[in-house]
Amino acid sequence: MVLTDVGAGEPVLVVDERRRMPGRGAWLHPDQRCLELAVTRRALGRALRYTGPLGTETVARAVARHVEQQDQPQLSSTVPGMPPVPTVEKESGLEADGDPMSTHR
Template sequence: MGCRRRASASELLRVVVQRSEGCQNRLVPDPQRRLSGRGAHVHHSSNCLDQAVRKRAFARALRIEGAVDVAAVRALVESESAERPTPAHEAGRDRMKTTR
């Protein structure tokens, strides 16, 4: 979502919105893909998550208005980043090498 790179569903993290009593919408990670409601997908990387937040992609994808709290998703992504190797699209390995 944030980086706009395609990936299989198993490589992406599904998130859903949980509406609270206040005006703040809270994103909840759904790694098991079982929560009801409209979902959005993001790579398991803080870079992709940051881009999605900056572009306000969650609000558009989930069709919600107002601010979005991504603290729960950020906590999961950051805890996983220590366990997962860096994806190829972040490491720059997927770019075509040119020779002259």
Template sequence: MEPVRTCVGCRARAPRSALLRVVARDGILVADEKAVLPGRGTWVHDTDECVTAAIRRRAFGRALRVSGDLDTQTFQDTHQRNG
């Protein structure tokens, strides 16, 4: 049975393979496509709607327990180029 995670954008539960893991590295939001980077991670559907909702609600910072500002612009730009 595959692990189930919750998307921080839409709050829907989905299999781990259907979501993208995201981590904070030096205050910058980074996509962890292979799900192997160290540290606390959070999960989001790889869609513009979910990513935008999570950024708008500041869900990434809360889920990753980052104090202070989190640079989401780089992640958002990369996601829009690849998506």
């Protein structure tokens, strides 16, 4: 999210999903509990270096929308009846958890 001035004079908190907006930004997990904790601790104002009141309605709507998208069942890209094709060769070191930078097995 980014604190931006839309011409009204007062800064507005905007969700920057494409991560391209200018200005100082802050990261937040798309989780309702994380948003509530950030608001309670006043972490958004500190992260954005802003001392005034922040309206978090747009952020709350974006978090709720993300949660709804995650709750919907994901469509499988495999053909029904066919076993899934592995995307990593066995013994390559990447099959442990799928993260190429991870050393955990």
